[in-house]
Amino acid sequence: MRTEKLPDERGYFGEFGGRFVPETLMEPLLQLELAYYKLKQDENFKKEYEYYLRNFVGRPTPLYYASKLSEKLKARIYLKREDLCHTGAHKINNAVGQALLAKYMNKKRLIAETGAGQHGVATATVAALFGFKCTVYMGEEDCKRQEMNVLRMKLLGAEVVPVKVGSRTLKEAINEALRDWVAHPEDSYYLLGSVVGPHPYPMIVRDFQRVIGDEARKQILEIEDRLPDYLIASVGGGSNSIGLFYPFLEDNVKIIGVEGGGKGIESGLHSASINFGKVGILHGAKMYLIQDENGNVSPTHSVSAGLDYPGVGPEHSYLAKIGRVKYDIATDDIAIKGFYALSELEGIVPALESAHAIGYLIEHRDDFPEKEPLIIVNLSGRGDKDLGIIYALWEGKNE
Ligand SMILES: *Cc1c(COP(=O)(O)O)cnc(C)c1O
DSSP: OOGGGOSOTTSEETTEEOOOOOHHHHHHHHHHHHHHHHHHTOHHHHHHHHHHIIIIIOOSOOEEEOHHHHHHHTSEEEEEEGGGSGGGBTHHHHHHHHHHHHHHTTOOEEEEEESSSHHHHHHHHHHHHHTOEEEEEEEHHHHHHTHHHHHHHHHTTOEEEEEOSTTSSHHHHHHHHHHHHHHOTTTEEEOOOSSOSSTTHHHHHHHHHTHHHHHHHHHHHHHHSSOOSEEEEEESSSHHHHHHHGGGTTSSOEEEEEEEEETOGGGTOOBOHHHHOEEEEETTEEEEEOBOTTSOBOOOOOSSGGGOOSBOOHHHHHHHHTTSSEEEEEEHHHHHHHHHHHHHHHSOOBOHHHHHHHHHHHHHGGGOOSSSOEEEEEEOBBSGGGHHHHHHHHHHHTO
16 A cells, blocks of 8 residues: 555554544544645645745754764764754644644644643744744643743743643643643644644644655755665654655665663663554554553653653554564663764764664664665754753763
8 A cells, every 4th residue: 555645534544543532522623634634735824834944943954964973884874954943853843834724723722732841842932933822731740850841831921731640741741632622622723742643633743744854855866866775763753753754655765763762671661662562542543552461551761751652653553564664772871872972973962862863873783784875864853952861871970
């Protein structure tokens, strides 16, 4: 089956995806789907989206040849520089797209969930840009760990609501955001941050992130006059990775998604949903999910908050199942190695999420049979937000 045509009209990628939601959510989801299909064809909408990507986000982002890393690994390695986007990561691409969608749908208020705060900041940013009210749900535990992002969202005019149930993290924050949306479907728009959730979200978020891969494809053909041998990206919910991968799915290009291996698989403390999860339903969609024997969602761990989610997008679940994309893992330690290596070799301090892709490549270079493979790595974000974590390790290291 041609991947280009998915999801099907019921929102499925093979057996994955769908719309497993209570009756009260059906109506707003169907309205969103209808509006999206219409606006996708709308020239004014497209022009406005492109305008803000160029002038507000700072696109196109460079495809940068990492010469010293390339030399070290005997490869030709290009970095897709999403770290240079306004607000420091790829999440703003989707936030701008969906905020415009909300504007064209005449909504007055944005609702969002956030884990570490990156998507909350992106949403608060576009709310300020387009003049929406904004409410961000964030687990109480995450609010404590990420005080600076809470402040940033408030500076941008958003209301941040700490969620005090369950594990007080992202999973509960999504539930609360959905609850708010059910209560205010008329004036509010739910701006979901990754390629997860019920149909049509995985499709909408992918479509707004595919700009990464569309640009990269054009850029590599211009620079190298051929397609790459490999694409590598980190996989949390899966938005930066599907954004890069999607325009290459029909090509003869090997594709690797890197999940958070946490403290190692034996420890049980990881977030490798495809590698070590089973098919289940979370937040309205069928996907690979980290769960116990009874089907309860298990606690997850990753040194990078952006990968710390028990599920993974339905399209990734499908691409794993049909074998089109290889999904592997990088542990916290390997990611931290990647973090140091890119900082020292290239003068680029990556987000810890992106450092999983870099660390994976360093660790597995010998598994690639090509003498000098041509590789694009998605540098999904910059590392400023992670300096606190690195600082703590650094102190420990020098004691
Ligand atoms: C949120 C985030 C991720 C993980 O989310 P995806 O939806 O899998 O892309 C990766 N990198 C950065 C920098 C992030 O902020």
